[in-house]
Each structure stands twice: as structure tokens, then as C-alpha cells.
Amino acid sequence: MPFPQHPRAALVATLLGTLALVGCRTLGPEPAPAPAPVATNAVPEEPRIRPLDDSVGRVVSVNVRLKFAVLDYTLYRLPAQGQMLVAERDGAVVGELRVNGPAQGTTLSADVLAGELRAGDRTRPKR
Amino acid sequence: MHRRDAMASKPGREIRPVGDDPFIELRPELLTVSCERIKRAVLTRLDLKDAWRGRIHLHLHRQPAIDRPVAIRPQVFRDGWQFHVALPDKIEWTRLVRAVTEVVLLEIANRDNGSTVCAQPPLWLAEGMDALVIGEHGRELIIESQTSLNRSSRKPDPLRDSRAALVGQDPAGFSDLTLASAEQLVQPAEFARFRANAALLVHALTVETRRSRTVEFLRNLPAALNWQTPFLHAHRTEIANLLEAEKWWAVNATHELAQDPALFWPPAQVTVRLAEIFRESAAVRAGGATATETLPLARLITEWEFAAQQPVLERKLAQLQLLLLRTPEEPAPLRPLVTESFRTLDRYLAERSGANAGAVGRGDVGARTKVLVRATARRLESLSRKAAALSR
Numbered sequence: 001m002p003f004p005q006h007p008r009a010a011l012v013a014t015l016l017g018t019l020a021l022v023g024c025r026t027l028g029p030e031p032a033p034a035p036a037p038v039a040t041n042a043v044p045e046e047p048r049i050r051p052l053d054d055s056v057g058r059v060v061s062v063n064v065r066l067k068f069a070v071l072d073y074t075l076y077r078l079p080a081q082g083q084m085l086v087a088e089r090d091g092a093v094v095g096e097l098r099v100n101g102p103a104q105g106t107t108l109s110a111d112v113l114a115g116e117l118r119a120g121d122r123t124r125p126k127r
Numbered sequence: 128m129h130r131r132d133a134m135a136s137k138p139g140r141e142i143r144p145v146g147d148d149p150f151i152e153l154r155p156e157l158l159t160v161s162c163e164r165i166k167r168a169v170l171t172r173l174d175l176k177d178a179w180r181g182r183i184h185l186h187l188h189r190q191p192a193i194d195r196p197v198a199i200r201p202q203v204f205r206d207g208w209q210f211h212v213a214l215p216d217k218i219e220w221t222r223l224v225r226a227v228t229e230v231v232l233l234e235i236a237n238r239d240n241g242s243t244v245c246a247q248p249p250l251w252l253a254e255g256m257d258a259l260v261i262g263e264h265g266r267e268l269i270i271e272s273q274t275s276l277n278r279s280s281r282k283p284d285p286l287r288d289s290r291a292a293l294v295g296q297d298p299a300g301f302s303d304l305t306l307a308s309a310e311q312l313v314q315p316a317e318f319a320r321f322r323a324n325a326a327l328l329v330h331a332l333t334v335e336t337r338r339s340r341t342v343e344f345l346r347n348l349p350a351a352l353n354w355q356t357p358f359l360h361a362h363r364t365e366i367a368n369l370l371e372a373e374k375w376w377a378v379n380a381t382h383e384l385a386q387d388p389a390l391f392w393p394p395a396q397v398t399v400r401l402a403e404i405f406r407e408s409a410a411v412r413a414g415g416a417t418a419t420e421t422l423p424l425a426r427l428i429t430e431w432e433f434a435a436q437q438p439v440l441e442r443k444l445a446q447l448q449l450l451l452l453r454t455p456e457e458p459a460p461l462r463p464l465v466t467e468s469f470r471t472l473d474r475y476l477a478e479r480s481g482a483n484a485g486a487v488g489r490g491d492v493g494a495r496t497k498v499l500v501r502a503t504a505r506r507l508e509s510l511s512r513k514a515a516a517l518s519r
Contacts, residue, residue, distance in 0.1 A: 049410070049431055
């Protein structure tokens with residue numbers, strides 16, 4: 001674009017340029033760039049207390065030959081398909097199971113992976 | 128209640144209440160009506176319309192009552208199958224229902240059977256269907272002359288007898304049940320157990336979501352040399368193989384037996400469950416180490432932050448509600464104990480939630496809340512002691 005030859009036009013152009021510069025100054029200092037995300041290995045802090053009794057089952061029957069157990073979760077939350085469980089008797093771990101198979105209401109079946117289970121044993125999610 | 132008083136008023140007629148005598152006299156005009164009723168009961172369970180093709184002939188013979196199953200003789204013709212049922216003129220009514228149930232299943236299975244080999248529904252299916260039909264309709268299936276009829280408007284539980292027969296017993300395994308033959312079931316107790324299990328199995332197979340598959344199984348029987356192949360094919364979306372069938376049955380039978388609406392848990396089981404509810408195991412992190420501890424609810428509400436207590440106590444409330452449904456009236460203190468435990472926790476949660484709008488740490492607990500916590504802890508300890516005393 002050619003520079004304006006007329007003195008008034010030059011004055012207007014100078015004023016506009018000055019205003020533009022002043023306007024820019026009023027925006028304040030350019031904000032500092034956001035800090036780049038830093039890779040971290042920090043994990044969210046675990047709660048101080050973690051209740052463990054929300055999903056407790058009871059062994060109703062065991063098919064020793066076919067290695068599966070029928071579990072009852074009346075009063076408790078059902079474990080998910082594929083979830084690993086431990087069986088406890090008198091507070092000691094006596095076996096390991098994996099939820100695998102049909103479920104009906106609060107009754108489900110789980111494959112016995114290890115141990116010798118009995119009716120009455122309690123099951124919990126494996127931690 | 129319906130009573131045929133008109134008949135009773137006629138002189139010379141003797142009115143016997145239905146159910147006194149297990150034996151009935153068969154008359155052609157009444158027998159056909161009874162058979163239609165039995166057929167309708169079977170078709171209703173399978174959700175089938177009456178589209179019969181094979182003929183069923185009932186042969187009444189003057190002969191003494193039999194103490195063995197009624198003989199059914201299938202015969203193939205160019206236009207399909209016909210079945211001959213030989214009946215004595217006096218028979219136990221349950222034996223008649225069993226025979227008609229089986230012949231109706233035979234007719235359905237062989238309706239499209241173009242071969243010369245009659246497809247036989249397995250024993251567990253005929254026996255289980257018979258037990259369900261009798262459990263559901265009872266002697267109302269049978270029309271008898273000179274009898275009064277007390278008809279109940281309430282539909283009975285078809286599995287009532289099966290549940291009673293299996294009290295304290297585990298359900299039979301799928302293969303043990305389905306491979307049992309009549310020759311193996313000569314002992315009455317053994318047969319009663321088989322029949323109860325068969326009824327449970329047929330009930331599970333004729334619920335609304337499965338009955339069309341069971342009909343498919345029945346109709347495909349002639350195409351296979353055994354019943355397992357059409358069974359697995361019909362139920363393929365749910366049961367992939369015989370191992371899955373064992374699991375499916377074990378779960379369904381256990382569930383079905385536990386579903387008895389009248390089934391309360393034994394008091395000892397209720398107190399064990401109550402004791403479980405009165406304590407909680409938790410992983411507690413302190414100084415970088417995590418330890419598992421089991422603590423009574425009284426300690427939990429005293430020591431834990433309310434935010435940590437709340438979900439646990441809400442779960443305990445739901446568990447107490449479910450436990451109440453299974454708690455018998457006797458011994459007398461048991462139900463009030465469960466009810467009072469529920470009320471104590473419910474009141475505590477309501478007051479504590481109201482007093483603490485939002486989670487509050489231990490240090491922020493006001494004087495009023497402290498009083499509430501102490502009173503509830505004492506109450507819970509007392510209830511827990513009572514539950515322990517009952518379990519002894």
C-alpha cells in the first residue's frame with residue numbers, strides 16, 4: 001500500500017498507529033506460557049482406610065471332579081466375571097478361584113484354581 | 128371356593144371330597160376331559176398352541192389297578208405317529224397324569240419325525256414336567272364323578288414339593304440327574320430325590336426366556352441319536368458344552384432352592400450373618416505400612432472419619448434389610464434384634480449426615496455429634512452382645 005502523501009492523511013495515520021500501540025500496551029504483559037506438562041510417576045494417594053467387606057461370598061457347594069464352586073453373594077456385591085477371588089476358612093486363605101460362568105441372582109459359579117474348598121468357606125476379591 | 132351343592136342335594140348321591148382316595152375310576156366321557164386338562168397344563172408350561180398331528184388312543188381295560196408305569200406304545204403310519212395308552216379302569220390319579228404328560232411330550236417330539244424310530248423325551252424331562260404339572264394344578268386336573276371340588280383361587284408354588292424333598296440336600300449334578308435311568312431309581316427315596324431335581328431342572332428350562340429353546344430341543348430330538356446334542360444346540364447361547372451345563376445347572380438349582388418365598392434362614396445362620404454385619408475388615412494405612420484389621424461397628428463409628436464410615440454403614444443398612452426378609456419369627460428376640468440394629472444405624476446415619484453437611488474430619492466433630500457417636504456405639508455394642516448370646 002503506498003504511503004499517504006497528504007499531511008492530514010499522514011497525521012491520521014500517525015494517530016491511528018499511536019492509538020494502536022497504546023491499546024496494545026493496555027493489554028498488560030503477555031501471559032507467561034503455560035508450563036509444559038511434566039511426566040511424573042506419582043499415583044493418586046490411596047485413602048487411609050479401605051473397607052474390604054463389600055464383596056464377600058460364601059461357598060455353597062464344590063464340584064471337586066469338575067473343579068468349580070457355587071458361590072452365594074446374598075447381602076453382598078457380586079464380583080465381576082473374570083475376577084480372581086481367594087477362599088478363606090477361619091481367617092486363613094485356603095484356595096483361589098476365578099469367577100467364570102453363569103450367574104443367577106446372587107448365585108454364581110467360579111473355577112477352583114488352587115486349594116481344597118469346602119461349603120461354608122468365605123470368598124473375597126484377591127488383592 | 129366353589130362347591131357343587133346342586134349335586135349334593137340330590138338324594139342317593141354320595142359326595143366324596145377330592146383327594147381322599149388316590150385311586151380313581153376311569154370313565155370314557157370324563158377321561159377325555161381330564162386328558163385335555165393335562166395336555167393344556169403341559170402346553171401352557173411350554174407356551175405352545177395346541178397343534179397336534181399325532182393321534183393318541185386311550186384303551187380302557189377291565190383289569191386290576193396297576194402298580195407300574197402305564198405302557199405307551201408308539202406306532203408309525205404313513206401320515207405320522209400314533210400312540211396307544213393302555214389304562215386299567217381303576218388307577219391312581221397321579222399315574223394317569225404321568226402317562227398323559229409323557230404321551231403329550233412324545234407327540235410334540237415326534238410331530239415332524241419322518242423316520243421310523245420314535246424319539247423318546249428323556250426321563251428327567253417327563254418326570255420333571257409331570258411333577259410341575261401336578262405341583263401347579265394338583266387333583267384339579269382330574270374330573271371325577273360324584274365328587275365335590277374345592278377350588279383355590281391362589282396359584283400354588285409348583286416347586287413346593289420339590290423344595291420340601293430337597294431340604295438339607297445339595298441339588299444333584301447335571302450328569303447324575305440327566306443320565307439316571309429308571310432301573311437305577313428303584314429305591315423310593317432315590318426316586319423322590321430324582322423327581323424333585325428333575326422338577327427344578329424343567330422349571331429352569333421352562334421359564335419365559337428359555338421355554339422356546341426347550342420346545343426347539345424337544346422337536347429336534349428325532350434328528351439326533353442322543354438328547355444331549357439337541358439340548359446343547361437349542362441352549363447354545365447360554366450353555367456351550369456339558370461342563371457349562373453342569374455349572375449352569377448348579378447355579379440355577381441353588382438359586383431356585385433359595386428363592387422359596389417361605390424360606391427363612393435357620394436362626395443360627397441369621398446370627399452368623401448378623402455378627403458379620405456387626406464387624407468390618409479394612410486395610411488401614413499408617414506410617415507407610417498397610418495393615419488389615421477387623422473391627423466392630425462400634426469402633427468404626429468412633430474411630431473412622433465420617434466420609435469413610437458412610438458408604439460402609441449404608442451397605443450395612445441394605446444388608447440388614449435383606450437379612451430381615453430371611454429372619455424367622457422364632458426365636459422371638461431374633462427379628463426385633465435385626466430390626467433394632469437397622470433402626471440404630473439408620474438413625475445414626477440420618478442424624479450424622481444432617482449434622483455434617485459434607486464430610487468432616489474427626490477434629491471438626493461438634494459436641495452434639497460426639498454425644499450421638501458415643502450413644503450409637505454403646506447401642507451397637509449392646510446389640511452385638513445380644514446377637515452373640517443368641518448364637519451360643
